[in-house]
Amino acid sequence: MSTTGQSELRALTSVRGIAAWFVVLYHIRLSIAGLSPDWVAVFAKGYLAVDFFFLLSGFVIWLTWGDRLRAGRWRMVPQFLRKRVARIWPLHLFMLACAVGLALLLAATGRANPVDYPFGELPLHVLLLQNWGFTDHLAWNDPSWSISAELGAYLLFPLLALAIDWRRVPTWAVLAAIGALLVLLHALMADGGALNLGHDIARFGLRRCVLEFASGTAIAALWVRWRDTPAVPAWTSAGIAVLMLAGWAVDTLSETLAVPAAFAAMLLLLALTSGKRGNPLEIGLLHYLGEISYATYLGHFLLFVVFKLAFVSDANAVPPLLIALYLVLVMISSIILYHLVERPAQKWVNTVTLPSRLRKRPGEDVSELLAKVRRPLP
Incomplete structure (x- = not known):
């Protein structure tokens, strides 16, 4: 995850990978035979990783595109949207095609569930509109609901960037x-x-994304402001995160308030401490997990459906050895999807020639636009 044309904030990329694996564990928690109730309870909160994704997305998009949109104004919007579509849509479409193939196979064998694979809603999923209030449940590839919500945030971001310079x-x-x-x-x-952030995703998911995404853009501005003198803001952020999580743990604060606030503080803390010597989040393996995290996130759910059909007799008691095999397959499939589908498709979409009137102005240097972020703040 590169930001503002300078060195990458590797810690944030690594955390994105860790968060994706928490989502994986969330989806398989009830299938692991012998898993203690305490660990089931921990994994049951894996859906909260998506809230961190939303905050992080706003953070990165503001740093990468805020100044560019303000400088180029509406002329830059088509380029911005093309870049975002290139990032999220090709892999989503590939996984959706896999889901359609699976649904047809299940239908041919009499095992298809029309609730899980509603062909009438397929156009909404193709266009990533399924979580905009048009459906009342998750379907096809369940994790894609958040990508649908992200698209909504992307469409609103140019309005935010042009209206407010944080x-x-x-x-x-x-x-x-x-x-x-x-x-x-x-x-x-x-x-x-709603008593928790995972309640009625079809109803609350879009607003959950947009508000957290917008918060992430403001957090990015704080990082730019404080990155050269990070000590006090970092310690303050850590204290806020601990207080919010402690209040949630003892049922003093609601999850819907405490967790987004804690994650916002944690995001700022991670950004301020990224690149510091000895930071364990800088190691190569964790960083690579972050690089392939989108493939992990979009690919694991359907893989588990297929895995259970092929290898599991009791979906509520999958032996640990089979769970380990599944996790290995998630890792392998993430690598394959990232290198053979996600990245090539993203590069291809980004090379599509835009009409001349939508291209940047002659002589307009993106590096000059990004350099503005480095200027001292008032």
Whole structure:
């Protein structure tokens, strides 16, 4: 994950990989034979990794595209959207095609579940519109709901970038905006009867993404502001994260408020400490897990469906050895999907020639636009 044309914040890439594996464990937790209730409870919160993804996405997109959109204004929007579509859509389409093939195979053998594979909703999934209020349940490749929500955030981001330059907003106001966005998320979910962030994803998923994504953009501005003197902000962020998680653990604070706030503080902490000597999140293996994390995230769910059909007799009691085999297959499939599908398709989409009127202006140097982020903040 590269930001602002400078050295990569490797720790954030690594955490993205760790978060993707928590989602994997969340989806298989009830199938692991002999898993203790305590570990089941831990893995049951794996869906919260998606909230970190949303915050991180806003963080990265603001750093990469905020200044470029403000400099090029509406002329840059088609290029921005093409880059984002290239990032998320090809692998999604490939996995959706795999799901269709699986559904046809199950239908041919009389085992298809129309709730899991509703062909009438397939166009929505192709266009990544399935989590915009058009459906009331997850289907086909369940994790893709968050990619649908991300697309909504991408479409709104140019409006946010052109309306607000967080660098020119006083620090207290940036902090207040982050707090207001997260409180609004809590209020909307609480008003709808949600006791946790995973409640009724078809209904709350899009607003959950958009508000956390917007919070991430403001957090990025704080990182730019404090990265040269990170000690006090880092310690403060760590304290906020601990307090929020402690309040949630003892049922004093609601998950819908405490966890996004804790993750926001953790994101800032991780960004401020990225690149520091001895940071364990900088090691090569963890970084590579982050590089292939999108393939892990989109690929593991359907793989588990196929794995259970092929090797499992009791889906509620899969032996640990088979679970280990499945996890190895997730890793192998993630590597294959990343190198043979995700990256080549992304490069191909990015090479498609845009009409001349949508290209950047002659002489417009992207590096000059990105360099603006390095300027001192007021």
